[in-house]
Amino acid sequence: MPACPAMHKWTPEFFKHQFGPRQVNISHSQRMTFETFIDAVLASREDAPGPYMYRLFIGPHLPELLPDLEPQNPYAFPRRLASPLMLRPWRRPDGYLKLLIGGTGGHFPILHYDGENGHATISEIYGDKEFILYPPEDSAHVYPKSGIPNQSLIPDVQHPDLEQFPLFARATQYHTVLRPGDMVFVPSRWWHAARALTPSISICQNIFDASNWAGYVNEICPPVAGLHGLKRMAKRTYLTGLGSILSVLERQPRGHGHGSLTARIARLAPTSIVDVGDSSTWPVDNWSAN
Ligand SMILES: O=C(O)CCC(=O)C(=O)O
Ligand SMILES: [Fe+2]
Incomplete structure (x- = not known):
């Protein structure tokens, strides 16, 4: 399969130069210009992690990037969300592409499984990212928050406080490192967390089909x-x-x-x-x- 242009085009500097003054969503609570964000990504270190972007949908907010992702990864297509028969507020014909960017040590904020019973794929475009999964059978061992059952109470799964979270010792961890061109498939209700090992750019998509x-x-x-x-x-x-x-x-x-x-x-x-x-x-x- 031919590589999409993003594979040789997207770097932190590309985003800074292309979209520098643009205000974008970084997380649920953070919004800043791309320039400020990329500077913080490049300054991020293991012992002083910078911000991690996980709330920017490309279709509505950066549609000029869509051609860089063609041909789209056929294994990440959202399927039923793209059907014209889907109820309008949930229809995602553009692929439901979400941009994830972080610097060294930057991480997705929490161990979680995706809402709405979605399967997910994370495709790495630039840099390296550590990816960790726990199966649904371990739900009782990862301390779901009461009222938010798809988020774990454990703040750092690589350095858990086992006195506070003793059952976590029983959880089975699956671990991988995503490098450019790699994709991880996360089945619905699998717990997952991610941490950038270098400045990292990836794409996340949710998938819905008969299985979920x-x-x-x-x-x-x-x-x-x-x-x-x-x-x-x-x-x-x-x-x-x-x-x-x-x-x-x-x-x-x-x-x-x-x-x-x-x-x-x-x-x-x-x-x-x-x-x-x-x-x-x-x-x-x-x-x-x-
Ligand atoms: O940062 C990552 O790679 C994980 C992203 C993720 O799990 C999500 O957006 O739901
Ligand atoms: Fe997720």
């Missing part, structure tokens, strides 16, 4: 009582029915010609970016759910 759909519907539309419950029930019924229809369509032959029946089916139930068609027609006004 029921859990997805339960998470975005949990049943509720009362009048609200009726609206919720209608949404659940739609999404559950959509899942059944997409399961059938996804098994049909794929066709990419214009107007053919197989091409139209492929567009309704896309399993790769090729099925989606002309990217210039993608809606960009549908990001409220984030």
Whole structure:
């Protein structure tokens, strides 16, 4: 498979020069210019880690970067989120690409599993990053926060306080180092954490298909009582029915010609970016759910 342009183009300096004065989301609470952010990334050290960007969606916020990622990684395509049959606030035809950038020692803030029962892929573009996983069976050993069950209370999984978190000693850690061109697939509900070993740039994507759909519907539309419950029930019924229809369509032959029946089916139930068609027609006004 040919490498996308990002593999030889994206460096911390590229982002600084290309987008220097642009204000961007770094985390849930931090926003700063790319210039300030990249300077902090390059100054980051093991003993004084700098900021780590994990809240910047490329489609709505830096769409000029999308061509750098083509051809997109077929194994990271968000599948059902890209279907035009998907409810609008959750539709992600642009690939649901999230940019992750950190300097040496910078890290994703917390051991967690992704919300909405999503599978995830993290593809490394520049630099090296340590990636750690724990299986769902270890959930009781990683001390989920009460009220936020997909986030662990353990602040640093590489140096845990075993007096405070004794059950963590029983958890099985899977460990890898991602280098440019590597991708890790994180199945739904697998706990994970990441730490940059050098300045690091990667892409994260969430995937939804038949294997995690029921859990997805339960998470975005949990049943509720009362009048609200009726609206919720209608949404659940739609999404559950959509899942059944997409399961059938996804098994049909794929066709990419214009107007053919197989091409139209492929567009309704896309399993790769090729099925989606002309990217210039993608809606960009549908990001409220984030
Ligand atoms: O920083 C990373 O590589 C992990 C990102 C991640 O897990 C997420 O965005 O949910
Ligand atoms: Fe994650």
